[in-house]
Amino acid sequence: MRIAFLTAPQGVEQVELTDPWQAAVDAGHEPVLVSTKPGKIQAFHHLDKADSFPVQEVVGETSADSYDGLVLPGGVANPDFLRLDEAAVSFVGSFFEQGRPVAAICHAPWTLVEADVVRGRVLTSWPSLRTDIRNAGGTWVDEQVKVCDHGPNKLVTSRKPADLKAFCETFLDVFAKEAG
Template identity: 80%
Template sequence: MRIAFLVATEGVEQVELTEPWEAALGAGHEPVLVSTRPGEIQAFDHLDKADTFPVQEVVGDTSADSFGGLVLPGGVANPDLLRTDEKAVAFVRDFFGQGRPVAAICHAPWTLIEADVVRGRELTSWPSLRTDLRNAGATWVDEQVKICDHESAKLVTSRKPDDLEAFCEAYLKVFAAEAA
């Protein structure tokens, strides 16, 4: 399965990109780095610059049709930049419209809020997003990983880097079931 990893040009928390990416590779999937512009993205280790990664596809030149699922890594700046990009928000919304599974960790649900896809869903995130998610019509829970089996698309969410092992296990299980 081709899995889109949508990130802004900078601000993604590196471990929240690399661990789910490696998990996808290990499970036989094809992860694809999608961003808002061509070139490279700058990852961060909290507030410090980390590695750069080459963009494989640009959000305005691809579509949800090309992928079996979507992973939204966190970092504070990453989803904040994504939610201001109309094409990135539309790309996310299309996965839900097509009933394709989505996984989001840490601050990534900010992009889901902007795409207006959290209403009526139960999810988790970094604790500071709790009020934003509730105001957008979601039910926020403080759990390591939450799988929401909603009528439009399955959504897997997790709180923070410490939850990555559970997040990867859950999203891969959900994505495999949806592909079957």
């Protein structure tokens, strides 16, 4: 299975990128780092710079057709940058239009709000997003992991880095069933 990991050039929470990435590799899948610009992305440990990672594909030069699923790592700045990029928002929306599974953790649902895909869905996130999710027509719940199958695709969401083990297990299981 080929899985897109969409991040902005800066601001992604490193562990929310690397743990799901490694889980996908360990499960025999091909993760692909997609960003809004070529080069490298700069990850963070909260507000401190962490490692950088090479971009494999640029969002405006690829499409959801090339992937079996999408993972949106969090970090406070990452989804805020993504939701200002029309190509990134369109890329996210196309996974929903095509019925492909999507997984988002922590602050990543901000990008889902911008793509107007949370209406009628139940999801979780970092608690500060609950009002944004509700205002966008979604239902926010405080759960470690939430799987929502409202609409043509499955959406897996999680709250924070402490939930990563459950998030990774759940999104890999959902993606495998959807690809199956």
